[in-house]
Amino acid sequence: MPVPAITASALVKWFGEGEARTTALKEVSLEAYLGEMLYIVGPSGSGKTTLLSVLSGILRPDSGTVSVEGANIWSLSSDKLADFRLHKIGFVFQDYHLFPRLTTAENVAIPLILKRTDWNDAIAAANKYLEIVGLKNRAGLPPVKLSGGEQQRVAIARAIASQPDILIMDEPTASLDGDTGQSIVKFVKQNILNDKRCILIVTHDSRIYEFATRILKMEDGRLTGVEKGSSA
């Protein structure tokens, strides 16, 4: 019996007012399970990123609920919500958003530092996560000295450093060439996904569909179909 990591129910989100009002999410409901690599795919403007943001606790829906471990995250105060994101969610942003003035290890250590881990302990732990993503020898370099694929892996190491239950990846292959993109997602599936973790990926890139457990299709703010990935 799969254990739900996130349960979303009747999510509605609109932007703008009056005639400019656009509904980005229209009564979207879904469940994502632990041990699953769930893709959300669809054309630009279909509401994928909005859905990801609502599910991860950074964009408040106009109606509907998002439950994690049985609690509606949108009933939490802003501080509790930040705490929830810090402890439960790992983010891999499309542009990585690594800090160019910090070393690779310091970038990876950020979530641990925010969790009040001692600086030296956080750096030591960050080195372990860099080892997991195969970049231990790059720990002292600033991210700008790394290739795009390596930066992506640093972003993944940072996202998993806080040992989150849910990993959110926004267009993880958008800035990478085809082979590197595939190898990164394959790496994530083989090394980061486990029974206690759910990975949500928003992507346009059909070349990585093969790694999905399930694929949710979105169009015009609605989920229009579910596909099972070929490697599920």
Place this chain on the structure above:
Amino acid sequence: MRGILKLAYKLLVNDKAKFTALLVGITFAVFLMIAMTSLFAGVLKRASATVINIGASMWVMDSSVQTVANTIGMPDYVLDAVRSIPGVHYAVPLYSGGALVKLADGAYQAVTVVGLDDTSLFGRPHLLEGKIEDIYGENAFIVVKDPEYPKMESPGIGAQFELNDHRGVIVGIANVTSSGLFGVPTLYTTYYRALQYIPNPRFTISYVLVEPKSPGDIAQIKQQVQALGYLALTQDEFMDKISDFYKFQTGLGMNLLIMTVMSFIVGLSISGQTFYTFVLENLEKFGALKAIGTTSRELIIMILFQASFTALTGYGLGIGLCALTTTLAKLRLPDYAAMITFWNLALAFVMVVVIAAVSSYFGVRKVLRIEPFDIFRG
């Protein structure tokens, strides 16, 4: 929290170009603010040089006196009347006035002549050369060895000059706590010789110097002196009166205030703008931190820490730079009046705190407005 502060520190100092620009802005502003205000403090101190050097507890004067150099003679009976006030331990006259001396080479030089009470020599300076009792000798004067001393051709003991066709002889060389403001040498002599050498109006006592029996007697002495139609001030009150005159009744205070405010504005604009640019350039990163789970409070603390750290470092560098340039200037220019006081430092500190607060206010406002969702949207 230490980890978060260290993170903020590294984000700040590792951006070397911005951090340097911030430090230069604040250091320069602090340097200018302290330089301006310390110069003013030095000028004010010099304006009260005679009061400081004489060191009397109380000064009795005409109520129209504005500065120590601007004396209005009082009749002799004032001295006797003050001596008769209960609570006065002793009271002595003081002469203070300007004169022209004719030097050996025939040149004239303006001087300040201080005439000390003949009996007590109250307010006598510390002698570097000569003996104080020699001041009672014929035509005797003591010259003060300060930055103005060379203007009298650096006279040694026995050197002679003319003062209103009277012969004057240097019998001692002294030093004093504070040099005067007006750039003229100072000569000490006895009260009666001063009256004898320098033409005077009918009333001759410049000041009556009073030592009260106890601090508790000061109020009563003031009252009684007021009843005589004159003004009695403690040393600090007299110095405040002189300061107030230069601050509020000459253009000096306002001009220096304007320059200090301009320094503040320069510092605020350079540092504020650079810090704001720093925040803007890192806005996406702050948004990413927010998405990861940093609370607004933690972001505010990070920005305040960055602004405070920069401000305090710049403050320290500014003080150091000002102390260094003041010391160097005094080595080259003995007349350079700047004097760094606690109040100069406190004022510059308050202004630096304002610079840090204003700079961080706009940064904080921007960071609090960024939505993590914007990071996802790119």
